[in-house]
Amino acid sequence: MLKKLAKSKLVTFAAISSLVIGGAATTTASTADAKGHGKHHSEVKNVIFMVGDGMGPAYTTMLRYMNDDPSTKEMESTAFDPYQVGMQRTYSWDPYFDGGEGDVKENIADSAATATSMASGIKTYNGAIGVDLDQEETKTVLEEAKAQGKATGLVSTSQINHATPAAFGAHDVSRNNYNDIADDYYDEMVDGKHKVDVMLGGGTSYFERDDRNLVEAFKQDGYDYATTKEEMLASDNEQLLGLFAPKGMDKAIDRSEESPSLSEMTTTALDKLRDDKDGFFLMVEGSQIDWAGHDNDVVAAMSEMRDFEEAFKEAIEFAKKDKNTIVVTTADHSTGGMSIGRDGDYIFNPEVVDAAERTPDYMAAEIADGEAVEDVLNSYSGLELTEEEIQSVKDAAQPVDGEINTTEVDNAIEHIYDIRSGTGWTTSGHTGVDVNIYAYGPQRMEFSGSIENSSTGQKLFELVNSDRKGKGHDHGKGKGHDKGHGHGHGHDKH
Known part of the structure; x- marks a missing residue:
């Protein structure tokens, strides 16, 4: 509009x-x-x-x-x-x-x-x-x-x-x-x-x-x-x-x-x-x-x-x-x-990605809602995690001003899958x-x-228009509908 x-x-x-x-x-x-x-x-x-x-x-x-x-x-x-x-x-x-x-x-x-x-x-x-x-x-x-x-x-x-x-x-x-x-x-x-x-x-x-x-x-x-x-x-x-x-x-x-x-x-x-x-x-x-x-x-x-x-x-x-x-x-x-491969290693491990039963977003939301980190990771990650990996998620889940930053928890879980699978990102x-x-x-x-x-x-x-069989076609000069209102420029980045 x-x-x-x-x-x-x-x-x-x-x-x-x-x-x-x-x-x-x-x-x-x-x-x-x-x-x-x-x-x-x-x-x-x-x-x-x-x-x-x-x-x-x-x-x-x-x-x-x-x-x-x-x-x-x-x-x-x-x-x-x-x-x-x-x-x-x-x-x-x-x-x-x-x-x-x-x-x-x-x-x-x-x-x-x-x-x-x-x-x-x-x-x-x-x-x-x-x-x-x-x-x-x-x-x-x-x-x-x-x-x-x-x-x-x-x-x-x-x-x-x-x-x-x-x-x-x-x-x-x-x-x-x-x-x-x-x-x-x-x-x-x-x-x-x-x-x-x-x-x-x-x-x-x-x-x-x-x-x-x-x-x-x-x-x-x-x-x-x-x-x-x-x-x-x-x-x-x-x-x-x-x-x-x-x-x-x-x-x-x-x-x-x-x-x-x-x-x-x-x-x-x-x-x-x-x-x-x-x-x-x-x-x-x-x-x-x-x-x-x-x-x-x-x-x-x-x-x-x-x-x-x-x-x-x-x-x-x-x-x-x-x-x-x-x-x-x-x-x-x-x-x-x-990227398929990261940090100079010539290996990608698809079974790591395939192991997950829910997205990191889903797991992070469960943790933010009060579920224990170990319980969520054990239920949905599909991985045998190290103490260091579990601790990285616990650290991200520490409340700030009484609230857990879901994005930080999500990022911590995503990082585990990236490192283990060999997935890289640039932006x-x-x-x-x-x-x-x-x-x-x-x-x-x-x-x-x-x-x-x-x-x-x-x-x-x-x-x-390819099935019109010689009828000829006009790609539609003029209005195909009535309009007349709208908004300013600007957009998000997705």
Whole structure:
């Protein structure tokens, strides 16, 4: 919602593709290989776009170590490995609005800028949700899909109005305007219809507010509403709002049986979208790979990677059966500067990470709530700890002014797993490395080579229009919805 703008115009892929800052790398289109990945010119009816937030190359490589059977000579592959086709460049373009020409504020991206690049086919500033450098709205591929009559869905383990899903279904000058972004999901229409048919993730705090109850509004408009896995699975409605936490959902390893996994949410979304005669567009995000990276928590990171891998398997299985579905999977950036190996030692011990039964966050919260350090570590760490390691956690748990600093306890437990496993970190923020692209289905080789994230967005636009069979298509000049209010620049760093 854009209060700052005197006028609100929809900047479209067709209008901006020639102006993309940095330029899109040329990719090589080819026919599919003999393994059944689909022909280059095959019709695409359905698009599944999956984002492992923060999932840099070290994360997928570490997952391979985690999947390894040490009794075999070669390391076992991940589910992603057979489908890698290219690499994606991740930088944002974040100039000072009040600085000199070419004065760049940040060129390592946040999730808002990268998601907007992938959703709208442009480069933009950190914090931007579906807006360009002039803070004017850009049409998203989800909006284009809805305009073509397709069903649409957003699935996320964060709150569904967090940066990545928001950039596909909303518009705001700042990712931090969570309430307004949630409002956009309801208020913004495409051809008189709500933009997103299936929304699954966290976020009750933003959808059930004192000033506005969006849950009731969606229900009145015919949506089913679910707050548990059981309710989600029981829904037989094509439109579903599922909110399973006040904000972000629990990490996969900490999740209760009442909450769905990412793969279960993905399967539910596919079941609801698959029967649309015009096809569908579904965005699925493994959100908390990134959150684990910010926390430098290898246990949480691998828990979330496995959750995302299972969802990826579901998407690939669907596409193999359907034949007219493409699955494109990538990351928005890498988080934490994670390394496999540390301190000059040439060893990584995946069994240390695998031993944990809960995240360090979970254990730290239990200790802060008054549980004894030894009891918590014995119950959840999965490790035979030394007295020195136990004492390091006890020291961190010493109250200051009557309160235990949960972050310090969390850090102490994380450090044990880092040292024992051989995991290194360089930052609590993002890094600027290129990230992998995986694809399966018709036209998958459109994503080969080294391409810009904005080029990924442009190619997604082409895919959602690829089944129009000569009708011609306009990427949507003018408004796709009514707007007219918003907020100032500024953003957090996730």
